[in-house]
Amino acid sequence: MGLAELFLIAWQGILSNRLRSSLTVLGIVIGIASVITLMGIGEGAKLEAEKQVQALGVNLIYIRPGSIGTSGVSMGQGTAPTLTYEDVLAIKENCPAAEDVAAQYTSSLQIQAGEKNTLTTVVGTDPSFPDIRNFHTAQGRFFTVQEANDSARVCVVGDGVVEDVFSGASAVGKKLLIRGELFTVVGVMEHKGANATGDQDDQVFIPIQTGYSTLFGLNLVSGRAVKSILVQAKAGEDLQAQFQITNLLRLRHNIQSPDGDDFTIRTQMDILQTAQSITGVFALLLGATASISLLVGGIGIMNIMLVSVTERTREIGIRKAIGAKYRDILMQFVFEAIVLSLTGGIFGILLGLGSAYWVGSLGQWTTVVTPSSVVLSFLVSLAIGLFFGIYPARKAALLDPIVALRSE
Amino acid sequence: MASLIDLRSINRVYEMGGESLYALKNLTLSIDTGSYVAIMGTSGSGKSTLMNIVGCLDRPTSGSYSLDGVDILRCSDDQLAEVRNAKIGFVFQQFNLLASMTAIDNVMLPMVYAGVPKVERYNRAVQVLEQVGLGSRLYHRPNQLSGGQQQRVSIARALANKPSILLADEPTGALDSHTAEDTMHLFNELVSHGITVIVVTHDQDTADHARRIVRMRDGEIVDDTVCS
Ligand SMILES: Nc1ncnc2c1ncn2[C@@H]1O[C@H](COP(=O)(O)OP(=O)(O)O)[C@@H](O)[C@H]1O
Ligand SMILES: [Mg+2]
Numbered sequence: 039m040g041l042a043e044l045f046l047i048a049w050q051g052i053l054s055n056r057l058r059s060s061l062t063v064l065g066i067v068i069g070i071a072s073v074i075t076l077m078g079i080g081e082g083a084k085l086e087a088e089k090q091v092q093a094l095g096v097n098l099i100y101i102r103p104g105s106i107g108t109s110g111v112s113m114g115q116g117t118a119p120t121l122t123y124e125d126v127l128a129i130k131e132n133c134p135a136a137e138d139v140a141a142q143y144t145s146s147l148q149i150q151a152g153e154k155n156t157l158t159t160v161v162g163t164d165p166s167f168p169d170i171r172n173f174h175t176a177q178g179r180f181f182t183v184q185e186a187n188d189s190a191r192v193c194v195v196g197d198g199v200v201e202d203v204f205s206g207a208s209a210v211g212k213k214l215l216i217r218g219e220l221f222t223v224v225g226v227m228e229h230k231g232a233n234a235t236g237d238q239d240d241q242v243f244i245p246i247q248t249g250y251s252t253l254f255g256l257n258l259v260s261g262r263a264v265k266s267i268l269v270q271a272k273a274g275e276d277l278q279a280q281f282q283i284t285n286l287l288r289l290r291h292n293i294q295s296p297d298g299d300d301f302t303i304r305t306q307m308d309i310l311q312t313a314q315s316i317t318g319v320f321a322l323l324l325g326a327t328a329s330i331s332l333l334v335g336g337i338g339i340m341n342i343m344l345v346s347v348t349e350r351t352r353e354i355g356i357r358k359a360i361g362a363k364y365r366d367i368l369m370q371f372v373f374e375a376i377v378l379s380l381t382g383g384i385f386g387i388l389l390g391l392g393s394a395y396w397v398g399s400l401g402q403w404t405t406v407v408t409p410s411s412v413v414l415s416f417l418v419s420l421a422i423g424l425f426f427g428i429y430p431a432r433k434a435a436l437l438d439p440i441v442a443l444r445s446e
Numbered sequence: 447m448a449s450l451i452d453l454r455s456i457n458r459v460y461e462m463g464g465e466s467l468y469a470l471k472n473l474t475l476s477i478d479t480g481s482y483v484a485i486m487g488t489s490g491s492g493k494s495t496l497m498n499i500v501g502c503l504d505r506p507t508s509g510s511y512s513l514d515g516v517d518i519l520r521c522s523d524d525q526l527a528e529v530r531n532a533k534i535g536f537v538f539q540q541f542n543l544l545a546s547m548t549a550i551d552n553v554m555l556p557m558v559y560a561g562v563p564k565v566e567r568y569n570r571a572v573q574v575l576e577q578v579g580l581g582s583r584l585y586h587r588p589n590q591l592s593g594g595q596q597q598r599v600s601i602a603r604a605l606a607n608k609p610s611i612l613l614a615d616e617p618t619g620a621l622d623s624h625t626a627e628d629t630m631h632l633f634n635e636l637v638s639h640g641i642t643v644i645v646v647t648h649d650q651d652t653a654d655h656a657r658r659i660v661r662m663r664d665g666e667i668v669d670d671t672v673c674s
Contacts, residue, residue, distance in 0.1 A: 043558060054546040356542045359503060360603065361531020361559040363524045439503050443542070 048373035051346070059378060062342045066382025066422065067389060069332030070415045074390025075397060076328045077411045080321025082404035087313035090233045091306060095172040097137075097276055098306040099269040101283065120300040123246065123262035125290060126164075129269060132286055135279035137272045140164040140171075141246050141264040143254055149242060150215040151203040158199055159241045160216060162249030170270045173238070178210035178225030185224075186245040191252070194225040198239035216242065219252050276305050335382065336422040343375050343430035354434050355442025368428075368435040375427020376420060383419025387412055448515060449476035450610065450642055451500060456509035458495050458665075469495040470506065471665040479610065482637040483644045484653035487662035493646045494615055496662070500644065501534050501613045502526045514610065531559050535604025537614035541596045543588040549575060549599045550584040556606045574602040578632060594625035601632060605641075612636060615646045623651075630655045 052059045103120040126141040143162040148155060165183050168174045181192045193214060200209045209223045221244065230238040244253075250262050271279035280303060287293075287301055347354070354367055362370075391407055398405035458470040469492045477483055485493050498504035499511065502518055503526075511518040514533060521529065536542075543552050553571040562570070575581055578598040588596050597617065604612055614633070618626035630652055633643050637657075645656060653659050661669035 047558075050546060352542070353544055356544060357555070357559075358527065359501075359530060359536050359542075360556040361527050361607075363527045363559070365524075366559060440498055443503075443538075 044369050044373045045377065047370050048377050051350075051370065051374045052377060055346070058342060058346075062338055062378050063382040063385070065335035065338040066332070066379050066419055067386040069328070069335035070383050070386025070419055071389035071393060072331050073325065073328040073415055073418070074387055074407060074411060075393045075405070076324035077321065078390070078394035078405035078407040079397060079403050080317070080324045081406040081408055081411070082398065083320055084314065084317040085406050086404045087317045088310065091310045091313055093172065093230075093233070094306060094309070095170050095268075095270060096306075097271040097273060097279075098170065099136075099271055099276065099279055099283065099303065100305075100309070101267040101269065101287075101301055101303045103263075103265070103301055120291065121264050121267060123250075123264055125287060126264060126267055128286060128290060129267065129283055133269075133279060133282040135272055135275040135282050136269045138166045138170050138270045140167045140268045142167075142266045142268060143246055143249055143264050145249075145254055147217045147253065149199070149203060149217075151209075151212060154203040154205070155215075156199075156202045158196075158202075159236070160249070160253065161241050161243050162246035162254060163243055164246060166270075167243065167268070170268050173230055174228055175225040176228040177208065178223070180225055180243070181245050186247055189245065189248045189251050191219065191221045191248060192224045192245070193221040194227060194243040195223055196227050196239040196241040196243075197229045198237060199242055200226055202240075214242070216244070217253055271305075276307065280305055332418065332422065336379070336426045339375055339379055339423065340426035340430060342378075343371060343427055344433070346374070347371065347430045347434040350434075351437060351442045351445040354437050355439050355445065358437070358439035359443060364435045367437075368431045371431030371434050372424065372427045375431070376423030379419045379423030379426075380416075383416050386419065387415055390415070448512070450479040450481075450514055451475070451477040452510075452512045453500070454510045456499065456506045456511065458492070458499065458504070459507040468665050470499070473509075473665065473667060475660070475667060475670075477642060477644065479642055480637065480640050481642050481644075482633070482655070482657045483642075484656035484659045485644065485646045485662065486648070486650075486653055486659060491662040492665040493662055495665075497613050497615050497644070497646055500611075501536060502529050527559075531556055532607055533610050535601075535607070535609040535612045537597070537600050537604050537612065537617045539616040539619045541588070541593075541600045541620075543596060543599055543603070545588050548585045548587055549580060549591070549602075552588075552599055553603045553606050556603060560607050562607075570606060571602070574605045575599070577605070578602045593621055594628065597621060597625070597629060598632070601629070605636070609641070611642045611644065613644050616648070617645060618647065618649065618652055626652060 101121065123141055126139055129136055130139045140163050145160050146157060147160045149158050149160075165181055165186050168180050175194060176197065178194070180194055181190065185192050193216065195209055195214065200206060203214070204212060209226055212223050214221045214223050227239070227241075227243070232238065246264070269279060269283065284303055288299070291300055293299055357367060394405040394407045397403055453473060453475045456470050456473040457468060460467040460469055473496070485496065487493050495504070499506050502513070505519065513529065516529065518526070518529070544555070547555070550568070550571050553575055554567045557567040557570060572581070572584065575584060578601050580595060580598050580602065583591060583595060588599070591599065612633070618629055621629065626649070633645065634655060637643050645652065647653050656673070658670070658672045660667055
């Protein structure tokens with residue numbers, strides 16, 4: 039018997055009990071749709087994380103005080119004041135693979151313009167910051183090398199700060215009080231949105247030298263502390279840069295063994311990998327959750343097929359009496375299960391695409407349905423039909439024709 | 447020449463709670479091609495058991511059975527299915543049509559399992575349905591047909607693969623006497639076309655159509671008369 043013939047026989051079987059068949063299909067539809075949707079959410083999260091890491095800049099290396107603890111990378115701000123502005127200058131001076139370097143000292147401070155005031159993150163940094171972080175001004179300009187060297191009282195504000203204290207009006211040229219010190223706004227940053235470290239638009243950038251002399255104060259023990267160092271490596275030289283910086287800092291800090299490192303150095307690739315492994319686990323969990331509903335759907339198919347075989351024992355007897363072989367009956371019921379699960383699979387994929395699109399349109403989540411997840415869902419629904427259909431089908435095919443004919 | 451059906455020393459034993467029940471007891475029977483045989487006997491005398499064995503639906507506990515020169519007891523289940531499909535047509539008392547299928551689909555089913563091409567299958571089904579007088583009921587479902595009509599669909603199905611043997615176990619049991627008479631005329635006609643017909647019946651009138659009457663009691667043949 040050909041495939042078309044088997045399909046036809048299976049189809050007749052399915053149509054002979056439409057309500058039951060549709061309910062069985064529904065189980066698979068829901069299972070496959072949740073797999074597609076949840077995998078879409080997981081995939082979207084992965085893509086979003088990658089995009090954020092990419093948005094940090096190009097060939098970025100990130101150095102923070104403190105070492106990698108036993109529990110892995112510490113995610114909080116470094117606390118030990120082991121990195122200083124002298125380290126920054128040394129890297130600039132001595133690491134040929136480093137294209138550009140910017141120090142960062144962040145502090146949460148009160149700012150005020152006119153009547154309005156708010157608490158925001160003040161970032162002391164170098165003029166190279168916009169290029170390294172790929173984070174530029176939208177209006178005005180960033181502060182210059184000259185202004186940095188002169189410890190000029192200029193600042194560049196984030197686009198959220200403009201909203202908060204300047205009521206959205208043009209801020210360039212306006213005065214801004216930072217913890218009571220008077221600054222002139224020379225530029226406004228472009229809108230960047232939030233990332234893992236917080237709202238990037240709720241920041242005020244000042245020359246780090248100005249910060250040391252007015253706002254941050256000097257650490258008597260270590261001098262001009264920095265909270266992180268951003269390095270842009272020359273193209274294709276990330277590893278050399280990482281190597282050079284590590285050696286330089288160990289030398290400067292008198293560190294004998296790697297265990298004694300008082301700084302953490304991470305490349306963009308490291309950050310990307312961490313993000314990917316976290317979102318990967320997330321995607322896997324979502325997939326596993328959805329698989330459970332698929333499993334339930336599969337058991338539903340097996341259940342219905344068993345009922346169907348029992349109910350249709352007489353039919354099986356008749357078919358055998360007129361010449362159906364073991365394989366004919368086996369294939370009839372396996373095909374029925376496969377047609378049920380594939381129908382469920384196809385409608386599930388359509389519903390899943392729709393609901394992934396819908397979830398994406400809500401704005402909270404980015405959803406990405408990859409072609410591979412569609413193909414996978416299709417194959418999984420095929421496999422479910424095969425796996426859960428084969429036992430009932432075997433049961434049917436092994437029936438003794440006389441016993442089957444005599445059943446009511 | 448060897449007979450079409452050749453049963454020798456057939457026993458069919460059911461084990462019931464430690465006791466052996468002989469549904470067929472050392473039964474020997476030969477039937478030639480083109481015969482018209484009626485099998486009679488009281489209920490429980492083993493008629494159906496005999497028909498199932500002749501029809502290759504069941505296997506005897508011991509004995510030998512050759513059908514058309516083939517040693518049936520050596521056949522696998524699938525080979526028996528092939529024999530049933532190609533050589534035997536069954537007509538059951540309860541018709542045993544598939545309720546979800548139209549008359550023509552029911553008649554085409556044995557040809558589906560025989561691998562007959564679609565067009566040929568359809569043409570042949572129409573032909574046999576016309577032969578049994580149901581040319582105008584091709585697309586009716588069993589529940590849209592009378593008992594006699596259903597019986598004729600089941601006869602058409604039995605004839606679909608041009609079997610050499612037609613087995614009918616109490617075919618008229620569920621029919622009124624007039625319809626039963628029609629069925630028997632149909633069987634007469636089939637016999638005249640060279641088909642071997644074996645009918646199980648309680649009814650003497652039905653049996654009178656046959657050319658040979660075999661009487662059974664307790665799994666044994668007690669009388670075997672060829673009518674002149
Ligand atoms: N599957 C079975 N298990 C046990 N006993 C059976 C079975 N089938 C038939 N029998 C017994 O075999 C005997 C013959 O049955 P059967 O051939 O159906 O008789 P008939 O058709 O002449 O009425 C009966 O005594 C019946 O009870
Ligand atoms: Mg009987």
